[in-house]
Amino acid sequence: MGSLPTESLSVEEHQQQQVEMDDTSRTERARWLLNSPDPPSIWHELAGSIREAFFPRNKLSSSSRVKQTWRRSAFSFLRGLFPILNWGRNYKASKFKSDLMAGLTLASLSIPQSIGYANLAKLDPQYGLYTSVIPPLIYALMGSSREIAIGPVAVVSMLLSALMQNVQDPAADPVAYRKLVFTVTFFAGVFQSVFGLFRLGFLVDFLSHAAIVGFMAGAAIVIGLQQLKGLLGISHFTNKTDVVSVLGSVFSSLHHSYWYPLNFVLGCSFLIFLLIARFIGRRNKKLFWLPAIAPLLSVILSTLIVYLTKADKHGVKIVKHIKGGLNPSSAHQLQLTGPHLGQTAKIGLISAVVALTEAIAVGRSFASIKGYHLDGNKEMVAMGFMNIVGSLTSCYVATGSFSRTAVNFSAGCQTVVSNIVMAITVLLSLELFTSLLYYTPIAILASIILSALPGLIDINEAINIYKVDKLDFLACIGAFLGVLFASVEIGLLAAVTISFAKILLNAVRPGIELQGRLPRTDTYGDISQFPMAIKTPGILTIRINSALFCFANANFIRERIMRWVTEEQDELEETTKRTIQAVIIDMSNSMNIDTSGILVLEELHKKLASNGIELVMASPRWQVIHKLKSAKLLDRIGKGCVYLSVAEAMEACLTSKFAALSNC
Amino acid sequence: MGSLPTESLSVEEHQQQQVEMDDTSRTERARWLLNSPDPPSIWHELAGSIREAFFPRNKLSSSSRVKQTWRRSAFSFLRGLFPILNWGRNYKASKFKSDLMAGLTLASLSIPQSIGYANLAKLDPQYGLYTSVIPPLIYALMGSSREIAIGPVAVVSMLLSALMQNVQDPAADPVAYRKLVFTVTFFAGVFQSVFGLFRLGFLVDFLSHAAIVGFMAGAAIVIGLQQLKGLLGISHFTNKTDVVSVLGSVFSSLHHSYWYPLNFVLGCSFLIFLLIARFIGRRNKKLFWLPAIAPLLSVILSTLIVYLTKADKHGVKIVKHIKGGLNPSSAHQLQLTGPHLGQTAKIGLISAVVALTEAIAVGRSFASIKGYHLDGNKEMVAMGFMNIVGSLTSCYVATGSFSRTAVNFSAGCQTVVSNIVMAITVLLSLELFTSLLYYTPIAILASIILSALPGLIDINEAINIYKVDKLDFLACIGAFLGVLFASVEIGLLAAVTISFAKILLNAVRPGIELQGRLPRTDTYGDISQFPMAIKTPGILTIRINSALFCFANANFIRERIMRWVTEEQDELEETTKRTIQAVIIDMSNSMNIDTSGILVLEELHKKLASNGIELVMASPRWQVIHKLKSAKLLDRIGKGCVYLSVAEAMEACLTSKFAALSNC
Structure with a gap:
């Protein structure tokens, strides 16, 4: 990509050299992947998250150059625990x-x-x-x-x-x-x-x-239904909270007249008052205090009414x-x-x-x-x-x-x-x-509780x-x-x-997509999402959209890939009498792989190899490459099968002479 | 990338045109993303998987041009159910x-x-x-x-x-x-x-x-322990299968002499015979039949021994x-x-x-x-x-x-x-x-059961x-x-x-990484994995490694991004007195997003915008772009924030004049 032409060479020679250079830099870049340092081990990560839990922001405090005295650090600890110490000093009368x-x-x-x-x-x-x-x-x-x-x-x-x-x-x-x-x-x-x-x-x-x-x-409705007890002055009420029990209890009380209508009249009148206050407060932001003090007002008014009319003697609870x-x-x-x-x-x-x-x-x-x-x-x-x-x-x-x-x-x-x-x-x-x-x-x-409920729905x-x-x-x-x-x-x-x-469904049935190259770019995209994507005949590019290539989806992925390979093979044979040369699996979305996933990759490699098809992996992630190495899978299927990106894998497959010479 | 220089223009004019063309094609390519057709809805996918469950390979059979008579199709159905009909016809005497x-x-x-x-x-x-x-x-x-x-x-x-x-x-x-x-x-x-x-x-x-x-x-060991009953001829044995109960039961029987040593002698002798047969069979593949017939041989021999010696009268069960x-x-x-x-x-x-x-x-x-x-x-x-x-x-x-x-x-x-x-x-x-x-x-x-167990471990x-x-x-x-x-x-x-x-842990605490450009490529990689990766000052590139950007990890992702932004800001201010211009979030790994994720993206956009930092999304996936559109988030934060790849997003951010003019 970045190699400039040298003038003294003929065009053919130049092209030849270009191809070789591309190929060299491609393998070199693949080596970045293969030789990347070991990712942090699980113990390391565990220790890190424990350290972060107990000594958060350790990194920042160590980078600040100011030596803290113990008194200063004790005060900063206290300020962390009691934020009031921070803003309290600047608190003003206004x-x-x-x-x-x-x-x-x-x-x-x-x-x-x-x-x-x-x-x-x-x-x-x-x-x-x-x-x-x-x-x-x-x-x-x-x-x-x-x-x-x-x-x-x-x-x-x-x-x-x-x-x-x-x-x-x-x-x-x-x-x-x-x-x-x-x-x-x-x-x-x-x-x-x-x-x-x-x-x-x-x-x-x-x-x-x-x-x-x-x-x-749901809770708002359940709470509202519970208020029917107070609103209707019902004495025997169910202990359950579900709609059916509560409504059943209410209707049976109404039916047997175990309720006091005066409660209902009083409650409903003030509920209407509260709702109107709420409505006004919403329409006019300056009157926000109206819904805020309406409940207290209702309490004072209703208490006065009951006290003056002795309504408690007539069933008002x-x-x-x-x-x-x-x-x-x-x-x-x-x-x-x-x-x-x-x-x-x-x-x-x-x-x-x-x-x-x-x-x-x-x-x-x-x-x-x-x-x-x-x-x-x-x-x-x-x-x-x-x-x-x-x-x-x-x-x-x-x-x-x-x-x-x-x-x-x-x-x-x-x-x-x-x-x-x-x-x-x-x-x-x-x-x-x-x-x-x-x-x-x-x-x-x-009615005060009821008037606060609409805000929850x-x-x-x-x-x-x-x-x-x-x-x-x-x-x-x-x-x-x-x-x-x-x-x-x-x-x-x-x-x-x-x-x-x-989340589990997503892990068990991950997306898996056939990709094509987007015109005038090195980017590959799902052929159903991008109708303009171009497929390369004879080379299948498949992306696995699962964060974990693991037991829950490994078999699914294998069968889907094998089915696509079979379908593509049939189609190719019908039209051009050629066969598939390579399957590029874009692993960039799989953060990790487990032993089941590794077994499936090995099986896929064997099956494809027995049909003369190469298996090429594009941009496997840090943990994945590490696990493939520790499972010795890369030794068995050849390190030449790994490339930094789909575009580079595709180039490598297309220069088929070199591909034939490579380890795959 | 693919635009050829036109000869009649001056170098500056050409560069200017080049920048404009790049910019145009970049927005055009971003439009591929934004205008991609709606992904299959959940109902569609559900219907698809049901169809696949009941009428598998429908696609293949419809594409084959041979009209099938009902008799032929009934036979093919039968052959599917009874594979013996397939291979039975070619079965030979050899x-x-x-x-x-x-x-x-x-x-x-x-x-x-x-x-x-x-x-x-x-x-x-x-x-x-x-x-x-x-x-x-x-x-x-x-x-x-x-x-x-x-x-x-x-x-x-x-x-x-x-x-x-x-x-x-x-x-x-x-x-x-x-x-x-x-x-x-x-x-x-x-x-x-x-x-x-x-x-x-x-x-x-x-x-x-x-x-x-x-x-x-575990099962092999448990099964083996169960065999102690038969091997020792114990009459009262526990019904539980765990090691502690079984060994307790065995020792109490041994202690109280509720067992018959003859059983043990007989069983152990034949167990040794079986294990030797197994060992020979493993060493010499031609003698595979030895371990295979050894059990039957043991049965015949031991039965004869018991019959002839009347050992059953002496406690042999x-x-x-x-x-x-x-x-x-x-x-x-x-x-x-x-x-x-x-x-x-x-x-x-x-x-x-x-x-x-x-x-x-x-x-x-x-x-x-x-x-x-x-x-x-x-x-x-x-x-x-x-x-x-x-x-x-x-x-x-x-x-x-x-x-x-x-x-x-x-x-x-x-x-x-x-x-x-x-x-x-x-x-x-x-x-x-x-x-x-x-x-x-x-x-x-x-002892026959015991001899088969090592294969399970x-x-x-x-x-x-x-x-x-x-x-x-x-x-x-x-x-x-x-x-x-x-x-x-x-x-x-x-x-x-x-x-x-x-799987859940992976969803709750997904990887999230700072990226840098790999030298001489358009590929971006984790800066801890690739030490040679180059960071662009003033622009943070962050990749979210979670298949689902959802309730379980949205807050974690937001806090991690905000912490990195703060740290990078502090560092930049200390060294160059400049501020961060943009945060590029590489969403290529997130297959889907839910309402919690969308809320977090919106919050992030607001917080960053209030500090004068652009939020740019690179290569969001099909479902993600669809959901961002249906939640109208793209309308609120500007459609110019979406690019096809990190490289294109970076180019767009670097041509800051154009960035200032864009919608972000």
């Missing part, structure tokens, strides 16, 4: 003004939502409020997101009660149930910290985007006594021994993953709006620590809330101080105002997923239907299974 | 002579092995012999392997008894046990035929080569009565209803897969020696049908035997007729000679696997230890799990 307003708006939404979600988690209302005090404070010290609003959320509350009631019925023994909830919270915190510390953040990725969309929508005061310690309530340990740990793991998924999705989307980076592993440590401390102070699993984070952002929060303001406000109301909530109707809590995204990727949509719909018709666990399991089945 | 000799040799090995394996399967001896009659006859009609020897094999016999005794204790109720074994055989046959008919042969591939090596070695005669029907014994249906079906599935794995491995290795092709799916149909018929005629699961196939091959068999000869010989001995086997000591059967291959692929070796050792210390099921499960974990 920022505080914004954060104060955002925090108060947040609190006005947080108080009614917390009570509602505690109800959803089958705990007394004060536990929801407790969860809005300690976790946000801890997160403010350790977290790095500036917008996220920490506290109880709908999906995790529902998940907890749905999973926990198989272990302990909350109606039968609320104290035992609460103890188990704290234990689950503790485990969730431990799992989250471990994920963060050991850089296992990728475990959260196992819930794909599509699966989350489906799961959230009310919250009754809420225990006020600071979070009590719950350290002695953790059940770290006993028969339920395994189950609580399992539920802790599930809640940890779901809570992290929501928090990281929320944190990342707002961080990307403001253009800063969020370290997933650090976030996990912060979340984990906040839940561990929470479990010791009567809180249940807290995470970042979609709806409240959006309110916080719209209210113009600058830093995580808005969370501190919110926590202090909730704390003050716990101290002072809980007795005022005695007459708050439960139907209002139900993203139909546009589901349509988008359907358009882009059918198998992704299958995971989405699997999670949705699983949550809806079976249980939360089954839904999650369905989503993860379908997502991974997709 | 071939029959070879087959007769091979068949007789085979029978002499088959009779004692069948009795031994029936013992291993906890069935009466005649059932092993029955299994050596009907299945080989059916296979002879339908199978296409010429060397394979059909009948009971050690691993499947052990598997059956190990799995079945959890369902039904053979000692407590042998008749019920036998009925369930026939039912399992029926299910195994049905599964095998279904695999073949629906072209699900790839299910057998789920047991990787490495896993089979480990499983076979003997076979006693073997029911002779033709295979009785067992159609009425199948338990296709009842409480054990699910379990028998499951055991049927496991046995079907293990039996097929062995048979196909055996068949393929001998077919490749003789250089003919074996259609895996057709073989499965034949095996399935032979087992279905077997289950109706008192046979248990039959398959191709490693050791007997080797004997058959060495004895010079030409066609599957040797199986017919063998079956008829076994049938005759069932009719005539079973009463002669009354005094055959059980210890001899144990392939230490060289295990070492080879360790050298080539550590993770493969993990699957191998997992299967081995699982079978040895837990149970057959656990061993198989461990092997399949480890094998698939490898």
Whole structure:
């Protein structure tokens, strides 16, 4: 390619020399491949990833020339653990003004939502409020997101009660149930910290985007259906969460008149009010505070109405006594021994993953709006620590809330101080105002939860997923239907299974394509994708599109290649009476090969050789070439069969004289 | 590249034109990518694979111009189903002579092995012999392997008894046990035929080569340990198969003297004889018949010894009565209803897969020696049908035997007729000679089984696997230890799990590499693999080595790319005070992308763009480009960011004027 003609030679001589030079440089380049250094061994890679897990960015710190004193490095460690030390020094009064307003708006939404979600988690209302005090404070010290609003959320509350009631019925023994909830919270915190510390953040990725969309929508509907209990004032309600059981339970209650219409009237009126407020807030961004304070307004108004009309005497269910005061310690309530340990740990793991998924999705989307980076592993440590401390102070699993984070952002929060303001406000109301909530109707809590649900259902995204990727949509719909018709666990399991089945399917049935040269280039492309691609008669170019050439697909690949060879042979014989000279296998897509793959390559070589066809490999990867060498396959089939690219392999095959002389 | 200089232009003008032409042709070539036809949709692919499953090779038959009459096509269908119709017409007397000799040799090995394996399967001896009659006859009609020897094999016999005794204790109720074994055989046959008919042969591939090596070695040791019962004449033996239980049982029997030394002396003497015969047969290929007839010889000799010395009165356990005669029907014994249906079906599935794995491995290795092709799916149909018929005629699961196939091959068999000869010989001995086997000591059967086991343990291959692929070796050792210390099921499960974990690990943590240009080529390679690769300052070239750019790795890929960009930025600023202009992502290895991957690409584009860095994609694949189009991502980030190859993307980035004018 880069060889200039020498003038003193005749054209023929020159061509001859050109061919020889090409050939020499081709073999030389093939030798780059064959003699490339050994790739890092599996032990080396393992050690590397462990080192990276425990001493991240080691490389950067060693390259910086500044000698750090131990005090400086201790401070930098502390700053890593508590980001507040970084931004706290530059914190200004102007920022505080914004954060104060955002925090108060947040609190006005947080108080009614917390009570509602505690109800959803089958705990007394004060536990929801407790969860809005300690976790946000801890997160403010350790977290790095500036917008996220920490506290109880709908999906995790529902998940907890749905999973926990198989272990302990909350109606039968609320104290035992609460103890188990704290234990689950503790485990969730431990799992989250471990994920963060050991850089296992990728475990959260196992819930794909599509699966989350489906799961959230299913969970929203399930949560909504659960609210029918409060909205209709039904006394006997099913413990199951699937649509069929819940609707059956509702209809049987309606049929037997075990419900109180006044609840429904009250709940629905305020639901309509909340939805209108939400609608106005969406249409006019300046009125964002309207949907934010509407819930608190509804609580105050409805409580007044019930108090004045004594509606509680006519069947309107009310919250009754809420225990006020600071979070009590719950350290002695953790059940770290006993028969339920395994189950609580399992539920802790599930809640940890779901809570992290929501928090990281929320944190990342707002961080990307403001253009800063969020370290997933650090976030996990912060979340984990906040839940561990929470479990010791009567809180249940807290995470970042979609709806409240959006309110916080719209209210113009600058830093995580808005969370501190919110926590202090909730704390003050716990101290002072809980007795005022005695007459708050439960139907209002139900309508507050219901009004927050539409935000969890993203139909546009589901349509988008359907358009882009059918198998992704299958995971989405699997999670949705699983949550809806079976249980939360089954839904999650369905989503993860379908997502991974997709990966396995891809490995078991990889693409394998016939290639042709694209005109005026050295590039080869799939002949079905590029109709202009040119096939070279007598030489088949086949690309294996599998990252692993392994047991799961080796036989498939062999049979497909042999079938193409037979078909091409038949066609060639019919038209030109010639035979196939060579099969070039483009291995550039196969990152690795295993013993089954090597066996198949050897078999292919033997079969093709017995028909007088050469097997040529183009651009095998580092690991592949290393394994072919260690399996001594290259010694058996000849090192001349390996070329750096398809184009070079093709050139080598076309200069058939040289090919005949080569080792193949 | 292919543009010739026009003489009338000045050098500068020419260069200018050249640049413009290059640029035009580059965008034109990028348009090939962007305007490539839609790839086949998932429905289309599904329909295609169903069509291929039911009407294979449709394409070929339609292209052949010969109009087939219905009689001709019916005959071709029959010939497909019964390959004997093909080769039977050319069968000659000379071939029959070879087959007769091979068949007789085979029978002499088959009779004692069948009795031994029936013992291993906890069935009466005649059932092993029955299994050596009907299945080989059916296979002879339908199978296409010429060397394979059909009948009971050690691993499947052990598997059956190990799995079945959890369902039904053979000692407590042998008749019920036998009925369930026939039912399992029926299910195994049905599964095998279904695999073949629906072209699900790839299910057998789920047991990787490495896993089979480990499983076979573990099974051989477990089988060997089971033989201690017969060899020592122990009466009370454990039902478990793991090493610890079996050795515990043996030592407690030895300790309490619940064993008869005469059995051991007899068994060991003949075991030594068998092993010497085996050794001689291996050293001198002409004496291959010695190990083949040694078992029959041992049976005859030991039976005579026991009969003459009346050793059975002194504790030597003997076979006693073997029911002779033709295979009785067992159609009425199948338990296709009842409480054990699910379990028998499951055991049927496991046995079907293990039996097929062995048979196909055996068949393929001998077919490749003789250089003919074996259609895996057709073989499965034949095996399935032979087992279905077997289950109706008192046979248990039959398959191709490693050791007997080797004997058959060495004895010079030409066609599957040797199986017919063998079956008829076994049938005759069932009719005539079973009463002669009354005094055959059980210890001899144990030593015959023991002498066949070393062939199942392939230490060289295990070492080879360790050298080539550590993770493969993990699957191998997992299967081995699982079978040895837990149970057959656990061993198989461990092997399949480890094998698939490898695939998933590869998807979750794909390789991602910094590339540089290889000198004097347009090819780009990993800078760690090719030390001579040249980096272009200011332009990062990154290749994603993942077949699926999906939820499982999208975040990992984003963080790795962002880290490299930051590191390169820091380095560039330190040395040249310049900044990165562009990041070229080589997507040629990603066959597909899902919604999570698209989200990450969009995020990357936004983040890089906010730092003034272009994101350029080189050679995205068919499905990827299609999905980027359907997600409208290309509209948002500009279609000018896509190039046919890394080299073209690099050229485009380097001609920065044009890059500034382009859409990116």
